[in-house]
Amino acid sequence: MxxxxxxxxxxxxxxxxxxxxxxVQETEGxxxxxxxxxxxxxxxxxxxxxxxSLEKGRTFYTSNSGLKELRVEVSNYIKRTQxxxxxxxxxxxxxxGGSEAIDLALRAMVDPGDEVLIPQPSYVSYEPCAxxxxxxxxxxxxKVENEFRLTAQEVLDKITDKTKILILPFPNNPTGAVMGxxxxxxxxxxxxxxxLYVISDEIYSELTYNGKHVSIVSLPGMKERTILINGFSxxxxxxxxxxxxxxxxxxxxxxxxxxxxxxxxxxxxxxxxAAIEALKNGDDDVKMMREQYNHRRRYLLNEFERIGLPCxxxxxxxxxxxxxxxxxxxxxxxxxxxxxxxxxxxVPGTAFGDCGEGYIRISYxxxxxxxxxxxxxxxxxxxxx
Amino acid sequence: MGIRExxxxxxxxxxxxxxxxxxxxxxxxxIAVANELKTLEEEGVICGYHTMVDxxxxxxxxxxxxxxxxxxxxxxxxxxxxxxxxxxxxEVTSVYLMSGGFDLMVILEGKSLQEVAGFVNNKxxxxxxxxxxxxxxxxxxxxxHGTILTKKYEDTREIITP
Numbered sequence: 001m002x003x004x005x006x007x008x009x010x011x012x013x014x015x016x017x018x019x020x021x022x023x024v025q026e027t028e029g030x031x032x033x034x035x036x037x038x039x040x041x042x043x044x045x046x047x048x049x050x051x052x053s054l055e056k057g058r059t060f061y062t063s064n065s066g067l068k069e070l071r072v073e074v075s076n077y078i079k080r081t082q083x084x085x086x087x088x089x090x091x092x093x094x095x096x097g098g099s100e101a102i103d104l105a106l107r108a109m110v111d112p113g114d115e116v117l118i119p120q121p122s123y124v125s126y127e128p129c130a131x132x133x134x135x136x137x138x139x140x141x142x143k144v145e146n147e148f149r150l151t152a153q154e155v156l157d158k159i160t161d162k163t164k165i166l167i168l169p170f171p172n173n174p175t176g177a178v179m180g181x182x183x184x185x186x187x188x189x190x191x192x193x194x195x196l197y198v199i200s201d202e203i204y205s206e207l208t209y210n211g212k213h214v215s216i217v218s219l220p221g222m223k224e225r226t227i228l229i230n231g232f233s234x235x236x237x238x239x240x241x242x243x244x245x246x247x248x249x250x251x252x253x254x255x256x257x258x259x260x261x262x263x264x265x266x267x268x269x270x271x272x273x274a275a276i277e278a279l280k281n282g283d284d285d286v287k288m289m290r291e292q293y294n295h296r297r298r299y300l301l302n303e304f305e306r307i308g309l310p311c312x313x314x315x316x317x318x319x320x321x322x323x324x325x326x327x328x329x330x331x332x333x334x335x336x337x338x339x340x341x342x343x344x345x346x347v348p349g350t351a352f353g354d355c356g357e358g359y360i361r362i363s364y365x366x367x368x369x370x371x372x373x374x375x376x377x378x379x380x381x382x383x384x385x
Numbered sequence: 386m387g388i389r390e391x392x393x394x395x396x397x398x399x400x401x402x403x404x405x406x407x408x409x410x411x412x413x414x415x416i417a418v419a420n421e422l423k424t425l426e427e428e429g430v431i432c433g434y435h436t437m438v439d440x441x442x443x444x445x446x447x448x449x450x451x452x453x454x455x456x457x458x459x460x461x462x463x464x465x466x467x468x469x470x471x472x473x474x475x476e477v478t479s480v481y482l483m484s485g486g487f488d489l490m491v492i493l494e495g496k497s498l499q500e501v502a503g504f505v506n507n508k509x510x511x512x513x514x515x516x517x518x519x520x521x522x523x524x525x526x527x528x529x530h531g532t533i534l535t536k537k538y539e540d541t542r543e544i545i546t547p
Contacts, residue, residue: 021545034545124547173547291391295410302409345545368410 012128016351020335024345031374032345036173038237038318039365043285046236046278053273060269064261066094066245067272073279074245078228081205082218090250093257094267094275098203098231098244100260103129105199105227105246106165108255110135114164119150120353121321122169123201127353136162141355144323147312148177152186159190165197168216171204174352174361175321176297176314181214188219198226203244204317206235206286209294213316217247224249227256232271234317235286236278241271293318296364296371303371307379318365321349325358327385335360341384342377388413392421393430398531400434439534441526448495449478449523452505453487455516464488467514476504487519498522 017034024030041047065071071088078084086092095101102125110116112134118126119140130137138158142148155166168187170179179187191198198216205213217223231244244267246256260266300320304311311322324334331348338344347363349356364371391411396402404422408415425431440447456467464482471491472480479492491509495501501520510518527535 015547017545017547021543024544030544032544035542036546037542039540039542291394294412295395298412299406299410347545351547 008132008134012131015124017124017347020345020347020351023336024339027339027343027345030339030343030345031370031377033362033364033366033371033374034345034347035363035365036319037239037365038234038289039367040237040289042236042238042241042274043278043282045281046238046274046285049277050241050270050274053270058269058273062094062266062269062272064093064257064266065089066267067269067276070094070272070276070279071245073276074247077279078215078217078247081212082215084215084217084223086247087250091253092245092247093253093260094272095231095244095246095260096264096267097233097242098201098229099125100264101227101229101231101244101246101256102126102199102201103132104256104259105229105248105252106130106133106135107259108252109165109197109199109227113162115160115162117155117158117163117166117196119154119167119169121148121172121174121349121356121359122167122352123173124352126167126169126201135165138163139353139355141353142175142177144312147314148172148175148321149179149183150187151183152190155187155190156194159194159196163194163196165199166191168198168200170200170202171208171213171316173204173317174319174347174349174356174359176317176319178208178210178213178314178316179216180211181219184214184216184219188216188222191225192221196225198222200226200228202228202230204234205230207290207293207318208316209290209297210315227252232275232278235289236275236282237285237289238271238274238278241268241274243267243271243275293364296366296368299368299371300362300364300375303375303379307375307382309378309382318363320362320364321359322362323359327382331357331360338378338381342381344374344377344381388418388421389425392418393425396422396431396434400436437530437532439526439529441534446496448498448501449526450493450495450501450505451521451523452491452493452509453483453519453521454489454491454509455487455518456489456512456514457516458488459514467512470512471509474504474508476500 071092074092075086075088078086106129110133114135115138116130116135117140118137119142127137140154140158200216217226217228227246227248229246232238304322309322311320314320331350335348347361349359388411404419408418458464468480476493476495478494481490483490493501505518505520
């Protein structure tokens with residue numbers, strides 16, 4: 001019998017997180033700091049709008065691109081946060097989470113053999129999505145001495161004739177790194193010079209703790225070359241609603257919507273109604289959550305210093321990425337032993353790329369009480385090493 | 386935003402937090418935080434550090450009632466002097482001046498229905514300036530001071546996600 005499985009898919013490595021997940025599940029009484037989603041419930045007024053839309057019988061498909069009212073709100077939001085105008089009809093469409101938009105952007109833009117620059121450590125899906133789109137992923141290894149920011153030189157070093165796309169994953173999961181305006185200006189210069197396109201995944205844009213997020217689309221000449229991806233999961237604690245959006249040049253959006261229309265049809269209708277409410281009246285909720293994340297972030301950094309775990313100060317997302325190099329163990333070994341000996345689950349840095357070796361990702365999307373209990377366990381573990 | 390507002394937001398939810406932890410969380414100097422707390426206490430912005438108790442989970446019986454009170458305001462004193470007469474009773478836990486259909490909202494804590502009824506009949510209703518009272522007993526507290534009492538937080542997220 002011939003193999004039922006396509007070769008391209010078989011060759012893709014399964015997510016390193018999945019493997020670790022299975023071990024954690026078997027460990028009874030484990031505390032986890034391994035979650036990549038907010039601990040807050042979706043604010044009630046947002047949920048209420050979702051429920052209300054169901055009551056009114058809004059249970060049908062929306063247009064492929066999503067509800068016009070939502071796209072108008074997205075357009076207003078980008079205008080008020082980044083000062084950039086997007087046409088809600090032609091330049092914005094609604095996706096099933098930011099992750100669908102990543103997949104679509106790659107599929108719409110690359111031909112076989114085109115190279116996609118992927119800075120790592122970063123979210124797990126860029127590389128597989130690039131491969132599935134028949135592109136060649138080219139990894140840029142971000143460095144702790146740059147606080148895991150991307151530099152223009154690092155981009156230049158990897159550019160070939162085939163380079164077409166640069167993925168820009170900031171604020172970053174798993175490092176918490178943020179790109180400032182000057183950092184982005186240097187990147188933008190290279191992008192224009194080398195005629196590249198940018199896929200900017202800004203899903204954590206609302207969660208920055210040292211100044212407001214700057215999007216690369218706000219720099220001159222970049223709107224034309226950038227697919228801006230964002231969504232509702234992190235800012236409004238709406239992960240399960242599966243809702244995101246992509247903004248970009250009409251020409252590219254049209255092709256992305258084409259794939260979206262055949263593969264997905266449209267994003268969930270209930271979620272779209274809830275998202276309108278989030279953008280209209282959710283600013284205070286975001287502010288409250290951001291403040292609480294910031295409290296926890298400062299608490300963790302202080303604890304790391306106390307127990308002797310080196311960590312650069314991350315200014316975004318809800319992760320810290322301390323170095324465990326001094327303990328002479330691989331990330332995976334450290335995490336496995338921490339789980340076995342102290343029943344504390346954190347994610348090995350290697351789950352986000354090979355250059356995550358020597359680091360662990362700790363999420364602070366947990367209550368302070370939870371973090372305290374976890375830090376006790378981490379301290380116990382480290383003191384024995 | 387000064388540290389004042391942030392301090393208040395944190396200790397409103399957790400009055401037991403110590404000064405060191407508070408200063409770490411808001412990223413401010415420990416002495417500055419301690420001074421600010423002292424000022425807030427002196428100014429009466431911080432009125433106390435209470436503990437929320439759900440008495441219904443204990444063996445101790447407590448009855449709470451809301452009483453709508455209509456009164457005749459007194460010349461030159463308005464509602465203040467009658468409010469003061471009422472709030473001096475230790476069984477009265479809160480007194481608010483209200484807009485709308487009645488004047489004072491009096492919240493009462495007693496050991497039994499009889500005790501509360503006795504207070505209303507003998508003490509409250511007999512005050513000269515009190516025109517009428519309407520007593521509402523609280524049957525169940527679902528949420529109090531922003532805290533849900535009927536359900537515990539449960540983390541239903543997947544244990545590890547990217």
